[in-house]
Amino acid sequence: MIHRFRVDTWIWAFFFVAFATAQEPSCPHGLSANDIAARSELDLTGNTALITGGRSGLGYAIAEALVQQNCTVVIASRSVPENQQAVAKLQALGGDVSYAIFDLEDFSSVEAFAAELTANHSRLDYYFGNAGQGGSGAQPLTVDGYERIFQVNYAAQFLLIERLLPLLRASGEPARILLTGSSSNSLACGSLGMAAGNFQPDVCFDSNSTSGNAMSVLPFDQTGLDAVNSTFDCPPLAGTYPLTKFLMIQLAKEVSRREAEAGNPVYAFSWAPGNIQTDLNPWAACCVGPVEWFGPTCRYQLPYVGPTDDLGNPNPPDPPVPNHWSSPAHGTMSALHAALHAPVTEAGNFYAAYWECEANKGFFPQGMTEQGRMELYEKSLEWVGITQAEEQQLAAPDMMDIEDGAEEVEVGGGEATVAKQEENEDVDNKALESSSDGATGVPIGVSHYSLVLLLAVKLFY
Ligand SMILES: NC(=O)c1ccc[n+]([C@@H]2O[C@H](COP(=O)([O-])OP(=O)(O)OC[C@H]3O[C@@H](n4cnc5c(N)ncnc54)[C@H](OP(=O)(O)O)[C@@H]3O)[C@@H](O)[C@H]2O)c1
Ligand SMILES: *[C@@H]1O[C@H](CO)[C@@H](O)[C@H](O)[C@H]1NC(C)=O
Ligand SMILES: *[C@@H]1O[C@H](CO)[C@@H](O)[C@H](O)[C@H]1NC(C)=O
Ligand SMILES: *[C@@H]1O[C@H](CO)[C@@H](O)[C@H](O)[C@H]1NC(C)=O
Ligand SMILES: *[C@@H]1O[C@H](CO)[C@@H](O)[C@H](O)[C@H]1NC(C)=O
Numbered sequence: 001m002i003h004r005f006r007v008d009t010w011i012w013a014f015f016f017v018a019f020a021t022a023q024e025p026s027c028p029h030g031l032s033a034n035d036i037a038a039r040s041e042l043d044l045t046g047n048t049a050l051i052t053g054g055r056s057g058l059g060y061a062i063a064e065a066l067v068q069q070n071c072t073v074v075i076a077s078r079s080v081p082e083n084q085q086a087v088a089k090l091q092a093l094g095g096d097v098s099y100a101i102f103d104l105e106d107f108s109s110v111e112a113f114a115a116e117l118t119a120n121h122s123r124l125d126y127y128f129g130n131a132g133q134g135g136s137g138a139q140p141l142t143v144d145g146y147e148r149i150f151q152v153n154y155a156a157q158f159l160l161i162e163r164l165l166p167l168l169r170a171s172g173e174p175a176r177i178l179l180t181g182s183s184s185n186s187l188a189c190g191s192l193g194m195a196a197g198n199f200q201p202d203v204c205f206d207s208n209s210t211s212g213n214a215m216s217v218l219p220f221d222q223t224g225l226d227a228v229n230s231t232f233d234c235p236p237l238a239g240t241y242p243l244t245k246f247l248m249i250q251l252a253k254e255v256s257r258r259e260a261e262a263g264n265p266v267y268a269f270s271w272a273p274g275n276i277q278t279d280l281n282p283w284a285a286c287c288v289g290p291v292e293w294f295g296p297t298c299r300y301q302l303p304y305v306g307p308t309d310d311l312g313n314p315n316p317p318d319p320p321v322p323n324h325w326s327s328p329a330h331g332t333m334s335a336l337h338a339a340l341h342a343p344v345t346e347a348g349n350f351y352a353a354y355w356e357c358e359a360n361k362g363f364f365p366q367g368m369t370e371q372g373r374m375e376l377y378e379k380s381l382e383w384v385g386i387t388q389a390e391e392q393q394l395a396a397p398d399m400m401d402i403e404d405g406a407e408e409v410e411v412g413g414g415e416a417t418v419a420k421q422e423e424n425e426d427v428d429n430k431a432l433e434s435s436s437d438g439a440t441g442v443p444i445g446v447s448h449y450s451l452v453l454l455l456a457v458k459l460f461y
Contacts (some may be wrong), residue, residue: 002319010168021417024336025344025356025357025358026341026351026354026356026357026358027333027334027336027356027357028356029308029312029330029349029356030312031330031333032329032330032333032339033061033062033064033065033328033329033330033332033333033335033336033342034064034065034068034329035059035333035335036065036333036336036340036341037065037066037068037069037336037340038068038069040069040336040340040341042069042247042340043069043070044066044069044071044072044125045053045070045071046072047071047072047125047126047173047455048071048072048073048074048119048121048125048126048343049063049066049072049073049074049124049125049126049127049128049165050067050074050075050076050124050126050127050128051063051073051074051075051076051128051130052075052076052077052104052128052129052130052160053075053076053077053130053131053132054073054074054075054076054086054087054099054128054250054448055075055077055079055083055086055099056079056082056086056278056279056425057080057276057279057280057328058130058180058276058278058328058332058335059075059077059128059130059131059327060075060086060328061327061329061332062073062128062130062332062335062336063086063090063097064090064329065332065336066126066339067090067094067095067097068093069094069340071105071125071126072096072097073095073096073097073098074097074098074099074100074117074121074131075087075090075097075098075099075100075102076099076100076102076131077101077102077131077298078101078102080101080103082099083099084099084234086099087099095453100113100116100117100378101113104131104151104152104156104160105142105143105148105151105152105156106142106143106144106156107144107155107156107159107384109383110156110157110159110160110163111163113160114160114163114164115163116165117164117167117386118164118167121167121176122170123170123171123172123279124167124170124171124175125132125168125171125173125175125176126175126176126178126339127161127164127175127176127178128178128180128335128339128402129160129161129166129177129178129179129180129248130178130179130180130335131152132152132153132180132244132280133148133149133152133153134149134280135149135240135241146383147240148243149244150240151245153240153241153245153248154243154247154248155252155380155383155384156384157179157248157251158251158380158383158384159384159386161177161251161255161383162211162386162394165238165259165264165266165394166394168266169259169264169265169266171265171266173265173444174219174265174266174267174344175265175266175267176267176268176269176338177252177255177266177267177268177269177337178268178269178270178271178335178338178340179248179249179251179252179268179269179270179271180245180248180270180271180272180273181245181246181248181249181252181270181271181272181350181363182241182242182245182272183272183274183275183352183362184241184242184245185242185245185246185249185272185353185362185363185364186242186364187242188204188214188242188243188245188246188247188364188366189204189205189214189245189366190242191240191241191242191246192204192214192217192243194347203367204366204367204368205366205367205368205369205372206368206371206372207250208367208369214366215376217377217387218376218379223440234441245272246364246366247376248270249266249270249350249363250368250372250373251270251376251377251380252268252269252270252348252350252371253268253348253373254269254373254374254376254377254443255268256268256269256347257348257370258377261348262395263335263391265344267344267347268337268347268348269339269342269346269347269348269350269351270338270348270349270350270351271334271335271336271337271347271350271351271352271353271364272331272351272352273328273330273331273334273335273352273353274326274330274331274351274352274353274354275326276326276327276328276330276331276362276371277327277328278328298299305348308354320350326353330353332353333353333357333437334351334352334353334357336352337351337357338351338357342357342359346359348378350362387448391443395408422439442453
């Protein structure tokens with residue numbers, strides 16, 4: 001019967017659409033950071049984002065996507081003219097953008113920067129810990145006595161987060177910390193000379209074995225050179241860089257756990273862009289000297305990244321193609337996903353552009369446990385010179401100061417703030433639904449589709 005046949009068709013159509021919807025990745029390869037930001041449909045007027053390293057590369061692409069959503073943006077790093085140029089370009093797009101100067105190679109500069117930012121702003125909604133350097137075994141040591149890459153990419157990042165937390169907690173809305181990790185996190189144990197450049201599923205960080213536990217050699221005798229030195233720069237070992245990125249991913253998880261435990265609406269995520277053409281990347285030649293970018297040898301150094309590159313091309317290319325890179329606008333899809341789409345219930349997750357932002361794909365825990373992360377946090381406090389007493393003071397701040405600050409914001413734009421808050425709650429609720437549905441592997445979109453289609457089937461019948 002024709003009638004019957006039509007119903008069957010609808011039912012098949014339903015299954016097809018449900019399947020297709022369930023398969024849709026969070027940040028499909030074809031899209032850009034701007035597309036992902038636009039999909040959020042968020043008007044971020046009144047929200048402020050700090051993006052370190054926002055003058056160039058990935059940070060600039062993030063800034064552009066946020067400006068597009070009306071977010072107030074502060075970029076910060078060392079160089080004055082480059083920051084001024086970037087601000088001018090972002091302002092030309094209609095952005096409320098400014099810059100600040102500071103240097104991660106010097107803890108006192110980080111302290112001064114955080115204090116100034118806190119004096120200038122009453123709230124911070126998004127903090128992108130994104131500035132970084134490539135390389136390993138950098139000499140001379142920083143003024144604080146650490147191997148430079150370790151300090152710039154991890155230790156000083158930790159310090160800045162500690163100092164910005166009060167401002168993030170004062171946001172009055174769920175605030176997010178987005179830390180730039182890397183697909184090279186798989187090589188962290190190689191950084192420590194513990195494996196021939198490869199990831200170690202269980203035995204690197206937190207195993208109960210007495211030898212070969214990376215936690216026992218951090219922080220490398222205060223200099224970074226004991227376990228990590230320039231001789232580890234070349235294959236098969238991996239240098240400081242992958243270790244710092246691994247630690248950043250762990251830090252996002254631990255900051256999220258701590259803030260949740262304290263009942264603060266601050267959520268940290270980490271993300272990775274893939275192999276992106278930026279100024280950072282001459283290091284990726286792996287060995288010292290002007291080696292061709294990512295020749296076949298170095299491509300071999302990143303065997304764990306993903307089945308495709310950020311544009312969906314087979315990865316690694318076969319035969320190998322030099323300069324097989326993607327653009328900042330593509331790589332930062334995962335940062336925008338983490339900032340604007342990921343549910344707060346997924347705080348602590350890592351999102352990689354290679355894996356189209358599928359949670360924690362491309363992340364190699366290498367034995368690090370929750371206990372290990374707590375230990376790492378304690379050690380990090382020591383490395384940056386924050387005492388236990390000071391930390392307790394930071395963790396239980398003078399609430400009066402912060403509440404005063406939040407009220408000032410509301411006086412200026414009470415309605416807008418409330419509207420924004422409702423909007424955000426809406427998003428967070430959506431996110432919550434999506435995550436609970438996610439437990440059965442079916443995104444929320446499917447429920448809506450199924451309702452519409454079942455209704456259509458009913459009407460048709
Ligand atoms: N490109 C990739 O393939 C790739 C892959 C994975 C992860 N990442 C990560 O992505 C982030 C951004 O890098 P990118 O690729 O966009 O390269 P980039 O254009 O070189 O950006 C690095 C930024 O960090 C800032 N910076 C460097 N040292 C600093 C310091 N001591 N203090 C303050 N700021 C400092 C630089 O600004 P100033 O020079 O003005 O200080 C620059 O804006 C880094 O964390 C990097 O590790 C990149
Ligand atoms: C940004 O603000 C303008 C002016 O209020 C508004 O017209 C526009 O829709 C906003 N953009 C987004 C993405 O919400
Ligand atoms: C704070 O504001 C002052 C005055 O406008 C400005 O010069 C400075 O760059 C700002 N610093 C930060 C970190 O926001
Ligand atoms: C490590 O040792 C502790 C204490 O003996 C034990 O509770 C824990 O289960 C061990 N962990 C692993 C991974 O074996
Ligand atoms: C660097 O590591 C190599 C290999 O373990 C070691 O022989 C050398 O002494 C180390 N150099 C420094 C400065 O620690």
